[in-house]
Structures are given as C-alpha cells and as structure tokens.
Amino acid sequence: xxxxxxxxxxxxxxxxxxxxxxxxxxxxxxxxxxxxxxxxxxxxxxxxxxxxxxxxxxxxxxxxxxxxxxxxxxxxxxxxxxxxxxxxxxxxxxxxxxxxxxxxxxxxxxxxxxxxxxxxxxxxxxxxxxxxxxxxxxxxxxxxxxxxxxxxxxxxxxxxxxxxxxxxxxxxxxxxxxxxxxxxxxxxxxxxxxxxxxxxxxxxxxxxxxxxxxxxxxxxxxxxxxxxxxxxxxxxxxxxx
Numbered sequence: 001x002x003x004x005x006x007x008x009x010x011x012x013x014x015x016x017x018x019x020x021x022x023x024x025x026x027x028x029x030x031x032x033x034x035x036x037x038x039x040x041x042x043x044x045x046x047x048x049x050x051x052x053x054x055x056x057x058x059x060x061x062x063x064x065x066x067x068x069x070x071x072x073x074x075x076x077x078x079x080x081x082x083x084x085x086x087x088x089x090x091x092x093x094x095x096x097x098x099x100x101x102x103x104x105x106x107x108x109x110x111x112x113x114x115x116x117x118x119x120x121x122x123x124x125x126x127x128x129x130x131x132x133x134x135x136x137x138x139x140x141x142x143x144x145x146x147x148x149x150x151x152x153x154x155x156x157x158x159x160x161x162x163x164x165x166x167x168x169x170x171x172x173x174x175x176x177x178x179x180x181x182x183x184x185x186x187x188x189x190x191x192x193x194x195x196x197x198x199x200x201x202x203x204x205x206x207x208x209x210x211x212x213x214x215x216x217x218x219x220x221x222x223x224x225x226x227x228x229x230x231x232x233x234x235x236x237x238x239x240x241x
Contacts, residue, residue: 009120011075012176013067014188016109018060027104028063031095033238036065039088043081045069047124049173049241051136051233060106064138064233066190066241068122068174075112113176113188116153118162124241125171129194135232136173136241137199142186142227149185152224153177156187159215165191168205173241183229192241196232 017028037048049066056062069075082088089096098104115121127134143149156162156175165172175189193199206212215221235241 009115009117010122010174011069011072012113012115012122012174013069013075013078014111014113015065015067016111017063017065017105018107018109019063019105020059020061024104024106025061025063027094027098029236029238031092031104032063032065032236035088035091035095036082037238037240038091039082039085040067040078042085042087043078044074045078047122047240049136050236050239051138051241052236054135054232054234063236064231066173070121109182111181111188112179113174114179116157116162116175116177116187118157118160119172119175122174123172125173125192127171127192127194129198131235131237133195134235135193135196135199136190136235137193138188138190138231138233140178140183140186140188140227140229141225142183142229143224144226146185148224148226149187151221153187155215155221155224156189159218159221160211161215164206164209164211164215167211168202168209170202170206183227 019025019028032050037050040048045067047068051064051066053062067075067078069078095104141152143152162172162175170191171193173190173192176187178184178186178188193202
C-alpha cells in the first residue's frame, strides 16, 4: 500500500456494509450505536461517521462507516484490539455471535485512505440546519493511470483545489488518497451541506468561479479523471459527523 509508512496526516478506514433486509439494518444500527462506536471512543478514536445513502438500492442497501485515525499503527489492527474490551464483547454479542444463516450483513467492503497534505486532519462540519436534512456528498475520482491519479491529487494540493472548496464553504470532512480499495487508482473526498438545495447552490457557485475556470483549464491538469462517482448520504442520529 503506497504511503502507508508516512508519519504525517490522518488515515481513514471507510467500511461499507452491504445488506438487504430491514432486520439487518436494525441489527447494524444497534451494533454501531451500542457497541462499536462506544468501544472506538474508548480506544481513543474521537469521531466516527455513520452514513446511509439518501436513495438506497433495494437489492443492495449500504451503510458507510468512516473511522479517522491519527496514525497508521492506530488504525491497522483496531478491530482486533476491541476483542480485549469486555464491555464491547458483551454489547456486541448479537452481532459477533450471529449464526451463518442469520448474518447482520451480506458483505463488508473496506477502503483505506491517506489524508491529503492540504487537509491532513478530518473536520466536523460547521452546519446550522436540521441533521435529518443534511446532505453528505461522497465523491470518488478514478483516473486512467497512476500517473494521472497523482496529477489529480496534485491538483487538489498544489493547485489549491482544496483551498477553493474551503473558500466557497463546502464544509469538507476529509480528502483522501485511496491506498487500498476496489477502484484504484482513485481519490475520495466528502463535503457537507445543510440540505440538497444548499448543496446545489454551492456547486453552482463552484462551476462559475473564476479561480476554478482558470485551474481546470490549465494544460497540466487535463484528462486526469476518467470516472466520477457521487453518493449522497445522510448521517445516522448517533453519528459523530
């Protein structure tokens, strides 16, 4: 995994829990709220995000869990360390001891990321709207080659795309270079808004911004994204973000 030994900046684990039934969703919510997040907090992880798509695929529903860590060593064996937390093992029994034919999920997809240098730590969004109306926008930018991917990451850092998002008030939670996942080479980032109308207003401003027009027109930054995937999410009531 590239960059895994870097000493600066956060690492992120983004776990995507795939499930189908309402019963599975209830068990996952109970597990996250009553066992997993409290145990992570006790282990020193200050903020954990739990998000659900605004529009679920009925055949493949998902819950996204974001775990930021201040170092790779802290993140790499976090789940194993929880096994020594007796409070966790007791609270998590319905999840961990589930029968093979009554699992609380279908599959777990794991993505590991390294924070961008221009935003080395995550941020709690500065929003004033109803939490139930908030929109978290998770974007994945895939590149045709590793060289083009490095170029797009450079565009965010050295090209000041991160600073542009900050200036326009996008309330970014994180920007990360994917170091392990199923769609590499790619980067991912998450921004937040009070509601969908607020989100659309921000992106309209971004598209017409003179700095963005100049940056996106530079010859050195052409053709560095081959696929842009967007997922709109809402936070669970017990989510720290």
